[in-house]
Amino acid sequence: MHKCPLMFKAVTVLIIAAMLFSSCGRNVEEKAENQIVVFNYGDYIDRDILKQFEKETGIKVVYEEFLTPEAMYTKYKNGTVKYDLICCSDYMIDKMIKEKEAREINYTAMEHIGNIGETYWKVSESFDGDRKYTVPYFWGTVGILYNTTMVDGVPGSWNDLWDAKYKNNIIMQNSVRDSFIPPLILDGCSINTTDEKSLRKALEALKRQKSLVQSYLVDEVRDDMVNEQAAMAVIYSGEASLATEYNEDLAYVVPKEGSNVWMDSWVIPEGAKNYNGAVKFLDFLCRTDIAEKNFEYVYYSTPNQSVLDNIDEEEKEEDTAIFPDENVLERCEMFTYLGPEAEELYNKLWKELKVVG
Amino acid sequence: MKKLGSRLLAGPYLIWMVLFTIIPLCLILYNAFTTFEGRFTIENVMAITDYVNAKPLLLSLNMSLVVTLICFVLSFPLALVLSKYSKNKNSIIVMVFILPMWMNFMLRTLAWRLILLNNGFLNKGLGIFGFNPVYLMNTKAAVILGTAYDYFPFMLLPIYNALVKIDKDVINAAKDLGATSFIILKRIMLPLSLPGIVSGITMVFVPSMSEFVIADMLGGNKVYLIGNVIEQAFNSGYADVHLGSGLSLSLMGLIIISMVIYKFFDKGEGGHGIW
Amino acid sequence: MVNGIKKTAEKVYLVIILLLLYIPIALLVISSFNASERNKAVWGGFTFKAYAELIQDEIVMGALYNTLLLAGGASLIATILGTLVCIGMINMKKRSKSFIMGVTQIPLLNSDIVTGISLMLLFTRFADLSFVTMLVAHVTFIIPYVVLSVQPKVLQLNLSTYEAALDLGASHLYAMWKVIIPEIMPGILSGFLLAFTMSLDDFSVTYFTKAPGLNTMSTMINAEYRKGIQTEIYALSTIVFIIVLFVLFIINRRSEKAYKQREESGVAL
Numbered sequence: 001m002h003k004c005p006l007m008f009k010a011v012t013v014l015i016i017a018a019m020l021f022s023s024c025g026r027n028v029e030e031k032a033e034n035q036i037v038v039f040n041y042g043d044y045i046d047r048d049i050l051k052q053f054e055k056e057t058g059i060k061v062v063y064e065e066f067l068t069p070e071a072m073y074t075k076y077k078n079g080t081v082k083y084d085l086i087c088c089s090d091y092m093i094d095k096m097i098k099e100k101e102a103r104e105i106n107y108t109a110m111e112h113i114g115n116i117g118e119t120y121w122k123v124s125e126s127f128d129g130d131r132k133y134t135v136p137y138f139w140g141t142v143g144i145l146y147n148t149t150m151v152d153g154v155p156g157s158w159n160d161l162w163d164a165k166y167k168n169n170i171i172m173q174n175s176v177r178d179s180f181i182p183p184l185i186l187d188g189c190s191i192n193t194t195d196e197k198s199l200r201k202a203l204e205a206l207k208r209q210k211s212l213v214q215s216y217l218v219d220e221v222r223d224d225m226v227n228e229q230a231a232m233a234v235i236y237s238g239e240a241s242l243a244t245e246y247n248e249d250l251a252y253v254v255p256k257e258g259s260n261v262w263m264d265s266w267v268i269p270e271g272a273k274n275y276n277g278a279v280k281f282l283d284f285l286c287r288t289d290i291a292e293k294n295f296e297y298v299y300y301s302t303p304n305q306s307v308l309d310n311i312d313e314e315e316k317e318e319d320t321a322i323f324p325d326e327n328v329l330e331r332c333e334m335f336t337y338l339g340p341e342a343e344e345l346y347n348k349l350w351k352e353l354k355v356v357g
Numbered sequence: 358m359k360k361l362g363s364r365l366l367a368g369p370y371l372i373w374m375v376l377f378t379i380i381p382l383c384l385i386l387y388n389a390f391t392t393f394e395g396r397f398t399i400e401n402v403m404a405i406t407d408y409v410n411a412k413p414l415l416l417s418l419n420m421s422l423v424v425t426l427i428c429f430v431l432s433f434p435l436a437l438v439l440s441k442y443s444k445n446k447n448s449i450i451v452m453v454f455i456l457p458m459w460m461n462f463m464l465r466t467l468a469w470r471l472i473l474l475n476n477g478f479l480n481k482g483l484g485i486f487g488f489n490p491v492y493l494m495n496t497k498a499a500v501i502l503g504t505a506y507d508y509f510p511f512m513l514l515p516i517y518n519a520l521v522k523i524d525k526d527v528i529n530a531a532k533d534l535g536a537t538s539f540i541i542l543k544r545i546m547l548p549l550s551l552p553g554i555v556s557g558i559t560m561v562f563v564p565s566m567s568e569f570v571i572a573d574m575l576g577g578n579k580v581y582l583i584g585n586v587i588e589q590a591f592n593s594g595y596a597d598v599h600l601g602s603g604l605s606l607s608l609m610g611l612i613i614i615s616m617v618i619y620k621f622f623d624k625g626e627g628g629h630g631i632w
Numbered sequence: 633m634v635n636g637i638k639k640t641a642e643k644v645y646l647v648i649i650l651l652l653l654y655i656p657i658a659l660l661v662i663s664s665f666n667a668s669e670r671n672k673a674v675w676g677g678f679t680f681k682a683y684a685e686l687i688q689d690e691i692v693m694g695a696l697y698n699t700l701l702l703a704g705g706a707s708l709i710a711t712i713l714g715t716l717v718c719i720g721m722i723n724m725k726k727r728s729k730s731f732i733m734g735v736t737q738i739p740l741l742n743s744d745i746v747t748g749i750s751l752m753l754l755f756t757r758f759a760d761l762s763f764v765t766m767l768v769a770h771v772t773f774i775i776p777y778v779v780l781s782v783q784p785k786v787l788q789l790n791l792s793t794y795e796a797a798l799d800l801g802a803s804h805l806y807a808m809w810k811v812i813i814p815e816i817m818p819g820i821l822s823g824f825l826l827a828f829t830m831s832l833d834d835f836s837v838t839y840f841t842k843a844p845g846l847n848t849m850s851t852m853i854n855a856e857y858r859k860g861i862q863t864e865i866y867a868l869s870t871i872v873f874i875i876v877l878f879v880l881f882i883i884n885r886r887s888e889k890a891y892k893q894r895e896e897s898g899v900a901l
């Protein structure tokens with residue numbers, strides 16, 4: 001009478017089997033009352049470190065990623081998730097500190113905080129003036145990653161990104177402030193300018209460039225370049241370093257007109273539920289062996305002096321992307337928070353760029 | 358069945374729908390007509406006419422029409438052939454064409470990335486035959502291809518179901534009376550399958566209008582659709598809940614208009630369910 | 633003769649479409665066995681490494697687990713609620729029925745982005761995002777599919793058996809369970825299956841309502857594809873494909889059997 005039981009049973013068995021199969025890759029969830037919610041850039045930490053932290057302290061790490069600082073800020077302000085730790089960039093941290101969204105970090109509870117080099121604390125002062133709210137994580141420059149077999153010579157100028165020879169072979173950053181770096185610098189402006197005329201001029205340059213651009217990407221840039229999807233790309237120094245390792249035809253250059261130097265640091269936001277757990281995690285990250293392991297995976301410029309001391313001079317000279325010269329750094333500027341009106345202007349211009357073409 | 362029984366049975370459902378469908382929609386409505394400070398305004402709803410929002414909307418419209426057309430042109434002949442040879446509604450041949458629909462669409466879109474990358478399968482294949490490589494990745498064409506591929510079974514199934522219901526005797530009678538295949542197509546199959554066609558068009562056109570993730574995966578952020586605008590209005594840096602709600606309302610309005618057109622064509626098939 | 637050409641043309645067309653539909657999937661499957669890491673269009677040797685890594689990969693497996701849990705749980709709840717309301721509509725006035733059917737259409741009419749956003753707005757105000765909010769979101773947008781699958785069967789019901797059961801002393805509940813439910817069971821099952829499929833395949837609604845650290849397959853792929861080619865995901869798609877093939881085969885077998893049974897017993901189709 002019942003025509004259906006066999007099928008029903010079969011499907012149920014299949015579903016249960018699939019669930020059992022998929023649960024074998026997961027650790028058995030201990031009811032961790034102790035957990036921290038961490039919000040970070042994409043592919044910006046060695047996941048094994050998280051597991052190690054869980055093992056050593058019993059604190060579960062709930063890990064989420066975001067693409068751009070702006071997206072992070074929106075998600076954070078939404079308030080639906082209470083983050084314990086956020087890793088973000090200079091200007092966005094500047095904004096959060098000014099808006100009283102960052103909590104003071106209890107450095108005295110951190111054993112390994114001394115591993116962070118003094119130079120990097122000094123650099124942090126531009127957004128964390130009182131040295132109270134952040135722990136430096138990674139830093140770097142912005143430059144051009146190019147494929148030596150696809151590009152003539154060295155694209156040492158931002159102007160090369162407007163070269164019609166490379167039509168459809170250029171990748172730009174899909175991040176509002178990063179994308180304005182080339183045109184503003186070419187125009188002789190500071191990358192922190194709030195002058196509407198200069199910004200509009202920069203926008204026009206970007207609009208002109210759009211037909212030459214293949215795509216606007218963030219995390220995908222590295223792999224696209226490794227796969228020879230494009231000839232040139234605007235990229236972060238750390239990504240460039242890994243890219244050149246995977247594909248020997250690639251090279252990185254910081255254009256002669258100047259560029260942006262940035263620092264990513266950790267903050268503990270207001271609303272963090274597990275302050276102590278967060279501090280523990282930051283301390284854990286500063287520990288030499290952990291920082292070294294993380295550095296090996298992420299391969300960005302590290303502010304951790306104890307790790308730097310363990311790297312031999314040869315390697316430092318070879319990899320100019322993550323160990324840049326003094327003269328490179330001299331022509332680089334750091335972002336600052338521009339205030340709500342300038343932010344709105346930037347966003348308006350960014351949207352205008354998006355609808356072109 | 359007693360009245361109380363009816364209410365008890367339908368009650369949970371209604372409570373659920375009110376809580377999680379009607380109230381959320383009211384929230385969108387409220388946000389759409391207010392500003393940050395809480396004043397009443399229609400500028401969020403009118404924002405759809407701004408150039409920065411109208412252009413993506415038109416692009417979405419354009420691309421959805423192309424996608425729907427491609428799906429229809431490819432699936433209608435297929436449905437005709439399948440309905441001719443199928444023994445019943447669920448023959449295995451039909452299953453074979455529907456199967457891709459049951460695979461997660463993100464996975465299938467990933468496959469298109471493999472194919473369309475500059476040194477992907479497409480160009481490798483073209484190279485074997487001596488053709489020049491085509492650079493399709495991160496273009497509108499790629500997004501259209503990916504979307505059409507994703508929605509193809511949604512067009513095929515309703516049309517097929519409608520065609521299969523046509524009594525074969527009617528067709529045979531027409532043949533006996535001397536009708537050519539063309540006339541049979543024009544006078545019998547097309548009109549009788551119209552509800553299925555309209556159903557298929559709705560199931561493809563309406564969702565593809567609000568697509569944004571396929572544009573992200575295959576369009577390299579150069580293809581900027583209304584779905585992207587709305588998503589970024591809620592999630593990215595220039596988040597403006599009110600603007601996003603206003604735009605969503607406008608999108609809903611457009612969809613309701615197309616549904617009204619659908620109802621106009623849908624005579625008498627009511628209650629036959631989705632497929 | 634013309635007929636012969638027509639038949640060949642039809643067969644050729646079938647094959648072309650079949651190829652177009654399956655080549656992408658086939659490429660996924662093949663690539664999952666391809667040892668070359670960066671460029672899958674270059675064959676680097678046959679390996680099961682991706683499958684071994686898949687089982688270890690917590691991100692991917694976790695997403696798969698969540699997807700199945702979410703889909704299963706949401707479909708169950710949706711089926712129960714949807715079936716109950718359809719039965720409840722049996723003796724309702726036309727106006728109430730239209731109202732309920734109208735409300736049912738709303739999630740279908742809205743694009744999934746609107747459904748996701750509206751639910752996100754609701755949760756932003758009243759609750760933290762968690763697995764429960766994801767579950768609620770999924771139930772909400774798949775319930776209409778259950779209703780639309782069960783309702784036609786309910787309309788076809790012959791209530792005399794039910795009334796006879798009542799006359800013979802059965803309680804409403806017992807009669808409902810023993811008479812009505814079995815008769816509409818095909819609708820319930822196809823509703824459940826449809827709801828399950830829609831939940832599995834969803835991206836937009838999950839994207840806006842997901843909890844931190846919890847991903848479904850769709851949102852996981854969205855997060856991971858940017859970091860480069862991850863062969864584990866291709867291995868996953870191969871497994872998914874095999875499962876789907878299997879399930880559809882079973883469904884087809886049982887409906888073919890049912891069809892044959894009906895043919896043999898001479899019942900009009």
